Amino acid sequence: MSKKYTAILISDGICLLLLLWFWLALPSQLFISPTSYLVEASNGELLSASIAKDGQWRFPEANTVPQKFAQCIVAFEDKRFYQHPGVDLLAMSRAMRQNMKAKSVVSGGSTLTMQVIRLSRRESRTVVQKLIEVLLALRLEITHSKQDILKLYASNAPFGSNVVGLEAASWRYFGRSPETLSWGEMATLAVLPNSPSLVHPGKNSVKLIKKRNDLLDKIAGLKFIDQTTANLSKLEPIPGKPQALPQTAPHLLNRFKTERLALKNKSTRVTSTLNYDLQLEINSLLKRYNNRYRANDINNISALVLDVKHGTVASYVGNIYQPENKELESHVDMIRAPRSPGSTLKPLLYASMMNDGFILPRTLIPDIPTQIGGYSPQNYDLGYDGAIPADKALSRSLNIPSVKMLQNYKYQRFYDQLKKLGFSTLNQPADHYGLSLILGGSEVTMWDLAKTYMGMARTLNHFNDYKGRYNPRDYDAPGYIKGKNAARKAYFEAYETQVTSVLDHGSIWNTFNAMEELMRPGEEGLWEQFSSSQRLAWKTGTSFGFRDAWAIGLNPDYVVCVWVGNADGEGRPGLTGIDVAAPVLFDIFKLLPNANWFTPPKTKLKKMRVCRQSGYKAGEYCKDVIEELVSPAGEKTVLCPYHKLIHLDKTGTFRVTDACESPADMLHVSWFVLPPAMEYYYKIKNSEYKLLPPFKPGYGDVGNNYVMDMIYPKDYASIYVPVEFDGSRGKVVLNATHRNSDAKIYWHIDGEYIATTKNYHQLAVSPSPGKHTLTLVDNKGERLVQTFTILDKEKK
The missing domain is CATH 1.10.3810.10 (Biosynthetic peptidoglycan transglycosylase-like)
Structure with missing residues (x-):
């Protein structure tokens, strides 16, 4: 090889290397400095921004x-x-x-x-x-x-x-x-x-x-x-000192920061699905309410609005942002914070029980003093109805009927149902929560709660879209990034639908109708005026100790969830869902477009003959029968247990048996009969309730042990009796009921006679700590025996 040729090769090689350097010298990414996080509204308006990690305001x-x-x-x-x-x-x-x-x-x-x-x-x-x-x-x-x-x-x-x-x-x-x-x-x-x-x-x-x-x-x-x-x-002036950037959705910005990698969003800028004008209006609305509530040391309020049809977030206010007052903890995103849900899970139990064939929409539920393994739920008004239709128990948010329903449905089954619906904060086993699960004994987030109700609304909306089938993706979390919801919708349509779902169309339909009947807060005329403009299914909730006030409402287009309270968990008098959260809920719905009500899923509803008085499937002795549209699972429910055939003398005055009256002379009549404990309270609030006629004089109610019942305490109850100021042990008031208003009851504790009562069967006693046997005997010889325990120390 000649020197000239070698020189040419070297020269070409150098040129090639220089050319290669020239081409590769430019980095694929020129700027790698950190950028500010930005959240924009769906129209591109800036909602919130945060400074970059290196302390610079540098936008993507x-x-x-x-x-x-x-x-x-x-x-x-x-x-x-x-x-x-x-x-x-x-x-x-x-x-x-x-x-x-x-x-x-x-x-x-x-x-x-x-x-x-x-x-x-x-x-x-x-x-x-x-x-x-x-x-x-x-x-x-x-x-x-x-x-x-x-x-x-x-x-x-x-x-x-x-x-x-x-x-x-x-x-x-x-x-x-x-x-x-x-x-x-x-x-x-x-x-x-x-x-x-x-x-x-x-x-x-x-x-x-x-x-x-x-x-x-x-x-x-x-x-x-x-x-x-x-x-x-x-002539225009030049600007002075730098201005603060908008902080209209700071909590969504922080959420995006933590979720950006999981969302596979390369940029620190995100165009959200939030409605710019709605976000500003709700921020302003919540600030007005917050100023009012802070007079009662209620410092925090949040609201979440979901677009049902698109499965997206329309407004996200995690808290009233007040960084200048650190003690208010306004940085806490209450939409993501686990809190006691109060009564907001009750509609889910109602829907689940209809879905699984335990109740019909108006099935009577006991509402009497209740103690279950030392647990004694109380209604908010501290009263009792004896028995109440399930839908009315829901609309009045009564605690005892809800506990009775959960006891029947089993809390383990309901726990599994909540897991299926996507509640992510149930981190303990079902036994940890027990029956308190229905009264706010667990923790949920506003995000999970609103997501679940949105899933129910989407399921009902999609009834016709999917020809009566179900799409499990309807319960997916709402999206807050613009553009991704379009992909979600396409996926909804392409996803293979199913024959069954967590909740069926009929159960959801009946649940939303029951939720529509809730009592509205404020002056009647004001809410009647509002009611005429929109139909809403809604529910409030208040946690134990007045720590959390909730309101959640929905129509076919929107779900709105409101939480009011203190981020540090401090309770305040008057902090109830109906008083402080519900007014905010309805004011937010005034900002939203009106929507038609849900289309009835008629092919997924079954006409059923239902007893008007009991709400159960009509039995042979039910005379006042109506037809109701219910979930097909209603076929599994039992026949009315409260209508019985009784036998009266020919005057219709007394009950008789074949021992005192010829069957040919008897009147055989259908009668609505509740158990004594339920009857005791039910007859007070239902004047049309007719007590059973007495037996014909001279003929006892032989063999009928359904004449007496204990109101308090229930069998196997555990009772703590406080010590009085003078050091003596206080008394417990025993309360019983008897069908015969003239009957006498002879009271015995541990085989020892205590007293006799007539008409009004209450007795104050002071048993010693330990287990006791209570025996009641009426003047006809009927007996009622049960046990109770007096605790030496109050259960924690």
Whole structure:
């Protein structure tokens, strides 16, 4: 091989290496500095922003550069930007002449492309670095359009203080997006990167105004604007100190921060599904209520609005944001915080029991003093109805019927049902919660609660879409990123539907109708007026100790959930769902469009003959029968247990048996008969209830042990009797009922006679601690025996 050929190979190799270096010298990502987190509304308006990790206000790169800024910055920094290949030789030669003449650097001659390279490298300004900038600028122009280069510059140029990039500067100095700036405002920003450490709002204002005005004259000379516009723009004031950025959805911003990687969102900017105007209106509404409630030391309030049809978040206010008052803990996102749900799970139990064939919509549920293994639930009004239709128990949010329903349904089954519905905070086994599960004995988040009710509404809305089948994706979490909900909807349609679901159409339909009957807060006339404008299914809840007040409501288009309380868990008198959360709920619905009611899923409802009095499936002795549309699972329910056939004498005055009356002379009558304990309270509130006629004089109620019942205590109850101030043990009041109002009851404890009662069967006694046997004997010899335990110490 000749030396000449070798020299050629070496020369070619060097050229190849230089070419390779030239091509690979430019990083695939020029800027790797951390950027601010931004949440925008669905219309692109900025809702909230947070400063970048390095303490700079630096927004992620925008998709476009405003035309005003492009014209201003090109006129000011690089007038031949669209003609040169990244390096302007004319500008560089001019700069060299000026610098040599002045014997100092008075002009740089750098193009916008070269400035982008310099901003990305942050190297000292030497001749070598200048040459590298020239080469990298040429390289950048090969693979990037002029618009791309302008975007890089606009996103990363310094604008003074800790402000980087046009968009951040626009918000910090003018409180608006750059697309809305005037020519004077845009010219002000365009001159800042030239010397941001020396000239920026709040510093050297005279020099800044001169630079801006000179630029306005220049762009007028280039015919971008006329001279009149330039002169008027010169009259605009320059901004003073930087402004705070919007904090309209700070809690959603923090949520996005924690979920960004899981959401596979590369940018720290997210365009959300939030309705901008609605978010502002709800923020304002909650602030007004918060100002009112703080007089009672109730410091926090939050609201979540979900768009049912799209499965997205329409408004997200995790708390009233008050960072200046740290003791208020307004930074806590109550939408994500686990809290006691109060009574808000009761509709889910009601729906589950209908879905599984335990009850019909108006099945009578016992409402009597109850003690179960030492657990004694109480109704909010401390009263009893004896028996109440299930839908009325739900609309009045009565605790005892709910506990009785859960006892029948089994708390383990309901626990599993809640898991299927997606409640993520049930971290303990079912036995840990027990029957208190239905009264707020667990913790849930507003997110899970609203998601579940949205899933029920979506299921009912999709009845026709899926031809009566079910889509399990209806219970998916709502989306809050714009664009992804479209993919969700497509997935809903493509997903294979199923024959069954966690809750069937009929059960959901009946549940929403029962929830519509809830008593509304405030003056009757006010809420009647509101009721005429919208139909809503809604429920309130109050946790033990008045720590949490809830209200959740829905129609086919929206789910609204409201929580009021203190983030630190402090309870306050009057902190109830009906008093403080429900008014907020209804005011939010006033901000939303009216919606029609749900379409009845008629092919998924079954007409059933139902006993009007008991709400059970009609039996052979039920005379007042109505037809109801119920879930097909209603076929599994039992026949009415309360209508019985009784035998009266021919006058219809007394009950008789064949021992005292010939069957031929008897009247055989259907009679509505409740158990004695239920009857005791039921007859007080239901004047139409007819007591059983007495037996014919001289003939006892032989063999009928259904005449007496204990109201309190129930069998196997555990009772703690407080000690009085004088140190003596207090008394427990025993309460019994008898069908015969004239009957006498003889009371015995542990075989020892205590007293006799007639008509009104109550007795105050003071048994010693330990287990006791209570025996009641009436004047006909009927006996009732049960046990109870007096505790030495109160159960914790």
